[in-house]
Amino acid sequence: MSEEIERLHQPAAEVSEEALKRAEEMIEQEEGVHNKFTGWLAALVALVAVVMSLFHLYTAYAIVRPEYLRAIHVAFVLFLTFLVFPVARRFRHRAMAWDWALAVAGVATAVYLIAGGDEFFDRSITPNDWDIVFGVGLVLLILEAMRRTTGWVLPIVTSCFLLYAFFGPYLPSPWTHKGYEIPRLVGHMYMTLEGIYGTAIAVSSSLIILFTIYGAFLQYSGAGKFYIDFSFSAMGGKPTGAGRTVTLASFLLGGPSGSGVATTVTLGAVAAPMLAKVGYSKEEAGGLLAAGGLGAIISPPVLGAAAFLIAEFLKISYLDVILMATIPTLLYYFALLLMVELDARKFGMKQVVLDKTETLWNLTKKFGFHFLSLVAIIVFMLLGFSPAACRAGCSSRPRRSSAGCRSSPGSRWCILKRSSTTSASR
Incomplete structure (x- = not known):
């Protein structure tokens, strides 16, 4: 295994037109x-x-x-x-x-x-x-x-x-x-x-649409960027650091969004150059990003919109579905981490020091409030509130952006527009 340390000085890699076209084709295949x-x-x-x-x-x-x-x-x-x-x-x-x-x-x-x-x-x-x-x-x-x-x-x-x-x-x-x-x-x-x-439209009109709105709020409030930065800062410069970063970021992005394609495309634009620096081939990097994004379908709290249908058809509480889905989700991402460790040793990945603009502690102090809405949903459901009321409350309250400011009227307009068009595609 090479002990050479390479430093990444590009916080945001440029994405080629060909890569953007491929990403658009992936989204069109899904939506x-x-x-x-x-x-x-x-x-x-x-x-x-x-x-x-x-x-x-x-x-x-x-x-x-x-x-x-x-x-x-x-x-x-x-x-x-x-x-x-x-x-x-x-x-x-x-x-x-x-x-x-x-x-x-x-x-x-x-x-x-x-x-x-x-x-x-x-x-x-x-x-x-x-x-x-x-x-x-x-x-x-x-x-x-x-x-x-x-x-x-x-x-x-x-x-x-x-x-x-x-x-x-x-x-x-x-x-x-x-x-x-x-x-x-x-x-x-x-x-x-x-x-x-019937049941499918009942769940879509009362729960799925609200979770879609909530996911749009996370996207436009800067939560997605924070989750990626948090993952980059949490993982060190070991040969497995890049793969661990992709796995953790996929988990944080995929859970609230419930979309495997959106998670893969969002993370791929940032993480693909880093994986190439470490020594991943294009096929290996694409496989890791796709596997991480695929976990969004089974990750709480959305499960790719299946959680609500499961709760409605089986006549059990939504919280029970979330609790039961937690174990397979953790096992899935734990298996990804194991594969990252094995691949790093098998293919001789290089050691890369991630050029972090913020330490993990500083990031958490500044933007850790993005975790509060996820925690609030679970707490309010434990207190007896319905999932719809929890999501509506978390989505409708003013939300600060990643710069620490309140969201502008323009961003709120984009949030509401994006959530409804996404619901139509689903």
């Missing part, structure tokens, strides 16, 4: 191809996204009928999805006439539901013609929205289940059943809280 508007269209999308975030922050405290909350949530998501995500790559960065038509149709399904009031839900067993039109339309809109954001696999699987409902009587045993007619399917999927507006 779908999306438009980048300018002018009044960009302002409109931003305004709708901000209104959506403010509405969900309001509903975290106010009492809103679940039927209306879920319908409005779906309407917001469909409107943003059809404007932000193009029908095909060749139509990027422009809103076509069919995009506007689909976006308005998505809002119309919610307006029709809310305007119908209690009578709408009372006739779920015997829907009328207009109910069927809007119900079938909503199903088709959701299938198209899924195709735009996730690709063809999920819409095809969903369509197979819908076709099974119609053609089940013609299948041999044991797959045969009596069959379902369109009015019965529409009544169940559109006019009750057991179909489209």
Whole structure:
């Protein structure tokens, strides 16, 4: 193992255009191809996204009928999805006439539901013609929205289940059943809280959106930069220091965000040059960064949005899910640390002294308040507050930036916009 000590004098490495293009492609694979508007269209999308975030922050405290909350949530998501995500790559960065038509149709399904009031839900067993039109339309809109954001696999699987409902009587045993007619399917999927507006939308409209807002607050408040700086300062100049830094930073960034791609891209721009200095090849560095980012999917408190669905489907508390997820998360990152130690000895990594601008203690004294929101969420849940109230409280309070100042109105606008567009992609 080489004992030569190399010093990194570049606190922020420049990222090439090719690397940025690859990072953008990775994000598009995860979240779908999306438009980048300018002018009044960009302002409109931003305004709708901000209104959506403010509405969900309001509903975290106010009492809103679940039927209306879920319908409005779906309407917001469909409107943003059809404007932000193009029908095909060749139509990027422009809103076509069919995009506007689909976006308005998505809002119309919610307006029709809310305007119908209690009578709408009372006739779920015997829907009328207009109910069927809007119900079938909503199903088709959701299938198209899924195709735009996730690709063809999920819409095809969903369509197979819908076709099974119609053609089940013609299948041999044991797959045969009596069959379902369109009015019965529409009544169940559109006019009750057991179909489209079921558990998944309930969790998305009450919990996932709030955690997304919270993650955006962390990003724009400087918490992400602090977590990276904290990891750099915590790890010394040993040959394993670079790998340890990536592992710790992935854990701190991935837990609150819940996004593996976002964690990998954010950390990769800073850590990739450092890993190259130590002696990692491009493949080894990419594998370590990807493995660290992948841990975000299983890391508390978000678990890639799965934690809320687990709690809702199993009828257990969210805090229990977090506690049960802690052990596999720690084992996962501990295994990464072991691999870092083994690779350093196997490949003869160089010893690198990280050029730290701040000591660990000074960083913690100045910016350690970024840890308080994570601690506050756990404490308030132990005191009996709901996860929604905890997240709304931590997201809506003024938050200082990494420079020690309060967030500006512009940054708050970006936070609310970013959180809603991220929710639409999920």
